[in-house]
Amino acid sequence: GGQVAGVIVEPTGSSWGQVPLPPGFLATLRELTERHGAVLIFDEVISGFRCAPGGAQAVYQIQPDLTTLAKILAGGLSGGAVGGRAEILQRLAFPDEADPHREKIPHYGTFNANPLSAAAGLATLELVATTDACQRANDYAATLRQNLNEVLAEEHVPWIVYGSFSGFHIFTNPQRLPLTPADIEAGRAGWSVLKTEPDRELVNRFRLGMLIHGVDMLGWPGGPTSAVQTTADLEHTTRAFRETLRGLRAEGLV
Numbered sequence: 001g002g003q004v005a006g007v008i009v010e011p012t013g014s015s016w017g018q019v020p021l022p023p024g025f026l027a028t029l030r031e032l033t034e035r036h037g038a039v040l041i042f043d044e045v046i047s048g049f050r051c052a053p054g055g056a057q058a059v060y061q062i063q064p065d066l067t068t069l070a071k072i073l074a075g076g077l078s079g080g081a082v083g084g085r086a087e088i089l090q091r092l093a094f095p096d097e098a099d100p101h102r103e104k105i106p107h108y109g110t111f112n113a114n115p116l117s118a119a120a121g122l123a124t125l126e127l128v129a130t131t132d133a134c135q136r137a138n139d140y141a142a143t144l145r146q147n148l149n150e151v152l153a154e155e156h157v158p159w160i161v162y163g164s165f166s167g168f169h170i171f172t173n174p175q176r177l178p179l180t181p182a183d184i185e186a187g188r189a190g191w192s193v194l195k196t197e198p199d200r201e202l203v204n205r206f207r208l209g210m211l212i213h214g215v216d217m218l219g220w221p222g223g224p225t226s227a228v229q230t231t232a233d234l235e236h237t238t239r240a241f242r243e244t245l246r247g248l249r250a251e252g253l254v
Contacts, residue, residue: 006039006065011056016046017164018220019194022187026062033065039088045070045080050137050224051165053128059165075120078111133227137166140234141225144168147238149181155245157254160184169222172198202253209244 007029013020033040042064048055049072057063066084073079083089092107111117127133145168148161160171162181173179174196179189203221210217215237217223248254 002036004036004038006041007033008041008043010043010047011060011062011064012047012051012164014191014195015220016167018169018222019191020162020164020185020187025187026060030062030064039066040064041066041068041084043068046072046167047165048072049125049128050134052134056165072124073121074111074114074117075124077114077117077120079114079117079121080109080111131227134166136227137225137229140227140229141166141168144225144234144237145181147234148241151238151242151245155242155249157245157249159254163222166225167222168225169220170217172202172221174199199253202248205248205251205253206244209247210240213240213243215240 009021009026009029010016011021011026030040032038042055042057044055044057044067048067048069052059055067057067064084066082066088068080068082070080071077073081091103091105093104095102095104141163145161145163148168148170152159152161158173158176160173160179160181161168162171162184163169164185171179171184171194175193177189177193183189184194203219206221207217207219245254
């Protein structure tokens with residue numbers, strides 16, 4: 001009814017794919033927003049230049065009206081950008097002689113024109129554009145997810161490792177639901193399941209166990225992978241995962 005001005009979504013799913021989008025969701029969203037004149041905004045703060053040189057939108061072949069980008073754009077330093085349709089971004093530009101009375105939308109930025117962020121960003125984007133860095137990170141993550149799920153099966157722990165591109169999420173499955181990675185990636189596990197607050201003591205001890213074995217994971221738990229990670233890193237992480245699970249079992253936590 002014309003009441004929705006825009007829709008913003010992570011194209012890989014909420015929290016970088018922690019809640020994957022069901023197949024066809026983005027295509028339907030693009031069709032609906034076009035039909036009703038709403039602006040489709042992709043939050044590619046994480047996925048931009050990580051999923052692929054063209055971001056998730058290039059992989060899914062869906063062009064949003066606006067895209068937000070962040071630190072990867074600046075080589076990991078502070079920086080960000082918004083890109084999109086010229087007629088929308090023109091609202092940020094200073095009025096010109098052809099349209100002197102047009103309202104300008106203010107657009108501030110602490111790191112606008114920061115030379116260090118700009119130099120790091122140029123170097124990073126050159127690597128992204130001219131090498132297979134994105135694909136190497138994606139391939140590493142896919143193998144890591146497979147390895148960790150094999151460990152879970154062998155150790156009879158009902159957790160699930162899933163994700164897409166160069167990321168992985170470890171779902172501790174507190175309700176011991178009969179789910180597989182394919183179920184989650186197909187959208188058959190709702191957000192209320194995947195976003196259930198985990199046992200913080202379990203997660204904290206899991207992370208401590210991984211640290212003891214030389215692997216630092218993010219606390220949700222999960223993490224991103226990198227193009228510079230090696231086969232030795234993969235073997236080390238898989239071994240640390242197994243030993244940590246065994247330690248948690250010895251403490252009666254899994």
